[in-house]
Amino acid sequence: MATRITQAETTATQAEATREVVSYDPATGEEVGRVPLFATEDVARAVARARAAQKGWGALGFRERARVLMRARAFVLEEMDEIARLIARESGKPAAEAIAMEIVPTLDLMQFFARKTARLLRPERIDIGLYRFLGRTSTVEYRPLGVVAVISPWNFPWAIPLGEVVMALMAGNAVVLKPSELTPFVALKIGEVLARAGLPAGALEIVTGDGSTGAALTEAGVDKIMFTGSVATGRRVAEAAARKLIPVVLELGGKDPMIVFEDADLEAASSAAVWGAFANSGQACA
Numbered sequence: 001m002a003t004r005i006t007q008a009e010t011t012a013t014q015a016e017a018t019r020e021v022v023s024y025d026p027a028t029g030e031e032v033g034r035v036p037l038f039a040t041e042d043v044a045r046a047v048a049r050a051r052a053a054q055k056g057w058g059a060l061g062f063r064e065r066a067r068v069l070m071r072a073r074a075f076v077l078e079e080m081d082e083i084a085r086l087i088a089r090e091s092g093k094p095a096a097e098a099i100a101m102e103i104v105p106t107l108d109l110m111q112f113f114a115r116k117t118a119r120l121l122r123p124e125r126i127d128i129g130l131y132r133f134l135g136r137t138s139t140v141e142y143r144p145l146g147v148v149a150v151i152s153p154w155n156f157p158w159a160i161p162l163g164e165v166v167m168a169l170m171a172g173n174a175v176v177l178k179p180s181e182l183t184p185f186v187a188l189k190i191g192e193v194l195a196r197a198g199l200p201a202g203a204l205e206i207v208t209g210d211g212s213t214g215a216a217l218t219e220a221g222v223d224k225i226m227f228t229g230s231v232a233t234g235r236r237v238a239e240a241a242a243r244k245l246i247p248v249v250l251e252l253g254g255k256d257p258m259i260v261f262e263d264a265d266l267e268a269a270s271s272a273a274v275w276g277a278f279a280n281s282g283q284a285c286a
Contacts, residue, residue: 026092035208046205053202054174062118072197144172146223155283157183
């Protein structure tokens, strides 16, 4: 973790001087590459492009959106080893762990939402009790929100943002993704795969940068914010969203407990505890 902190501080210093973010391989300290640091006005333009693209994307319907997602899934399956190496290079986790904990779960997630979103979001009739005798009915209809902001962390740079992007896209929204400054190239790979699959330009915008970029995104007039990260930053995101009554989903730092019942298989439970504690170098909340 000390190396991580040092690199983050170095990245911030370089970004201030050059308006770039530098990605490093945490295993070697070698530079992976550089990406632009999006300023407030850059973020605003990205949100505007996403909003313009959302109208056409949302009008496609579930079946057409699912076709794009399933084509993207096929590309991920074909390029699994290449993607795993990129995840390993930027985040430091072993490639095998990247496949098992990030890529394979998202393959399942993409297929699930491509197949099930139409059913999950179909209109629902609501029982309104005695009012039905007055000839009244009540139905809940699910419509796209518009532009969803996704602000994602470095510990699962593929699985977390891709999962949230897929769910938002299948619901007919456009997405502006701000990845961690430590793992921007994994996020750019997500964008590349979806673009090749036929996702319209602007339906997914990726804004690279540091905390200032994320802060600008929360103020850019999006319709929902999905944030995964620290409690301290989550509070700031919630405060910014509350001022404009923007709904948020916050998954904040923590470590889940493990409950072992008296009749459990202790050998299996202890093995699971060790794996759960140390997989991903312990950088997981579950």
